[in-house]
Amino acid sequence: MSNLDIDLLVKDILAQSAQAGISLTPQRAHGAGFESVDAAISAAKHAFIDFNASPMSVRKAIIDGLRVALADDIPEMAEKAWRETGMGNVSDKVLKNKAALENTPGTEDLATQALTGDGGLTLFEYSPYGVIGAIAPSTNPTETIINNAISMIAAGNSVIFSPHPGAKDVSIWLINKVEQIIFDVCGIRNLVVSVSTPSFDSTKEMMVHPDIPLLVVTGGPGIVNMAMKTGKKVIGAGAGNPxxxxxxxxxxxxxxxxxxxxxxxxxxxxxxxxxxxxxxxxxxxxxxxxxxxxxxxxxxxxxxxxxxxxxxxxxxxxxxxxxxxxxxxxxxxxxxxxxxxxxxxxxxxxxxxxxxxxxxxxxxxxxxxxxxxxxxxxxxxxxxxxxxxxxxxxxxxxxxxxxxxxxxxxxxxxxxxxxxxxxxxxxxxxxxTFTIATPTGEGTTSARSFARLRRCVLSEAFNIR
Ligand code: NAD
Known part of the structure; x- marks a missing residue:
């Protein structure tokens, strides 16, 4: 059967299904286009599998790509965040987003430690967790998404964001952009996802989902405490009063x-x-x-x-x-x-x-x-x-x-x-950083905060001193 025959056959099946009221259109959601938390996490999980099999150069290329491709969007981003939240001012939001984009560390933050001696070689390496659940505040909505996305991707993770409902439009706009840039760079879809209508309920559902091994919560004490009660590993960036x-x-x-x-x-x-x-x-x-x-x-x-x-x-x-x-x-x-x-x-x-x-x-x-x-x-x-x-x-x-x-x-x-x-x-x-992990002690977070420290041992070899 030729490609043309296959196309005609598919069109015929779709037409018959449409007549019968059945939709066979494949669901091709990506980025912030998911209707359910479960679908978004499942897509991010698949993305993580592909990403985990990719070389480090892919992570670096993604981060370089984000730094270049998002730069021109910052003024629009700041304006959108200000309009939607009604808080802060555009010129300072431009500076905050620029700092997040330009000055969040990438893969260079994952410095390997090596021990060598008569016993051989032991490496301590920063490895990914998998799909991270990241909760962002309304006060720095886009800054947190940019900062967390760079740090979490640098550490080899995929991420589902729970944007603040009070900043959902600008957050979804940004998550879609970030996801598309990543796809354009490396061909992997859904390394960064969200549901299309973030709500307090979707945040709660995400927090207890079995496929989320790490919660990174940037917000007030209510949401940080709620995350701690899930029993999962939490990096909590809570309130302050400096x-x-x-x-x-x-x-x-x-x-x-x-x-x-x-x-x-x-x-x-x-x-x-x-x-x-x-x-x-x-x-x-x-x-x-x-x-x-x-x-x-x-x-x-x-x-x-x-x-x-x-x-x-x-x-x-x-x-x-x-x-x-x-x-x-x-x-x-x-x-x-x-x-x-x-x-x-x-x-x-x-x-x-x-x-x-x-x-x-x-x-x-x-x-x-x-x-x-x-x-x-x-x-x-x-x-x-x-x-x-x-x-x-x-x-x-x-x-x-x-x-x-x-x-x-x-x-x-x-x-x-x-x-x-x-x-x-x-x-x-x-x-x-826009995630300063206070109650859980990681402090000013960067890629290594979102990585598991693993030990890799080779006995009686590679001490070449
Ligand atoms: P917030 O606590 O209202 O919201 C944070 C997130 O929690 C949002 O995504 C929101 O959807 C979710 N959330 C809140 N209540 C929830 C509930 N009952 N159920 C489910 N989800 C819920 O925070 P905010 O007002 O946007 O942010 C301001 C607070 O965050 C301040 O206290 C500020 O100090 C703190 N903050 C801390 C850091 C840090 O790095 N330590 C950074 C930024 C903001």
Missing amino acids: PVIVDESADIEKAAKDIISGASFDYNLPCIAEKAVLVVESVAQPLLKAFDANGACWVQDPVEVARLRQLVINEKGEANKSLVGKSPASILEAAGIDFNGSPKLVVVEVGADDPLMLVEQLMPLLPVAVASSFDDALSAALRVEGGNLHTAIMHSKNIDNLNRAARVMRTSIFVKNAPSFAGIGVGAEGFT
Whole structure:
């Protein structure tokens, strides 16, 4: 039978089936086109089998391909994320996505360790898990997908994403793009998948699916705790409330500028962004004045501060979700406070145990508390951080104080004399990540965090020293 005969036969069968109301059209879903979690995971599992049989050069080619092919899409991506979520701002989202695309490590992160001796050669190698279930937040939806996709593919895995329902359109658009780029590079379909209508239910279904050996959860405490209860291996990147300590030795002008840069970045959406300041008494007024002089709006009237508190913290003691990631101007307007121009940040002075200090707000409203000494500031910073072991920042020229705070805070990221985003490789050394695994301890994750460490032993050979 010729190819033409086969085509005619297939057309005939399809026509007869259509007449009988039966659809025989093959299901060719890929990327974020799956109707069910099960189908998406099954496709990613098949993709993993092909990928696992491919050489390392394929992984490298995929990552190079993503870095080039997604570069021009970043402005559109940032705009889409901002429109859909209504949070943050486009120009900072461009910077965040660029950092994720350009500065997430690839296969070079999987450094092999080798031991040789009279007993032979032993290798320690980073190997893939299989299909990873990755949950992304609404605050960095596309950044997390880019960052996780590069890291997880570099480590040889396939991945099913559970995008945040509040950012599902931009996430699905991006997952489809990423999947297509990967297919164009290596001919493997479905290394990156998602269901077409992500929901809280589909996230739950994905979390308990037997073919998912590893969950990587970037989000608030609710979803991280839920993942921990599945009994699976979890890399949990949870909430933070990063305090900034400013002691008497700090360069106050620089500290004010750095804190404004970090705390106003994407309207304070990053989990690492400065959320509360503890300043030693002798430099408190100079710091507050420097905030005001460098573009922040310092609200001093106690009645207005009380109005801001009431607006931002709800009766359950949680942040008012409708103001998360809104501009300083919208927060001031909502509180009925007059202001000039377009402030970069709103600053208020409060007590160290004020709810504004202790609650993760994710808004460009920065509370500042005055401490009587460095010791006092450090113990208040510990309370503000709340045991999240996430991020802390300090401005000081006193090595002893810096050293003590770095040890005592025990955070996954500790930034000295720079804006918080220096901690994810923006304006400082180090790679970028948008999944900072705090409760589970992996810290700033990269490809090796998403790999199993395996030991490969050859006895009595290949010690060639
Ligand atoms: P979120 O917790 O609302 O959502 C995260 C993910 O969990 C989403 O994909 C969502 O679909 C899912 N989810 C949430 N509740 C669920 C439920 N009941 N059932 C099933 N799925 C559920 O997070 P968000 O508000 O988008 O993100 C902000 C939080 O994430 C902040 O607390 C922030 O600090 C944290 N965060 C942490 C990191 C980090 O690297 N540590 C990075 C970004 C954000």
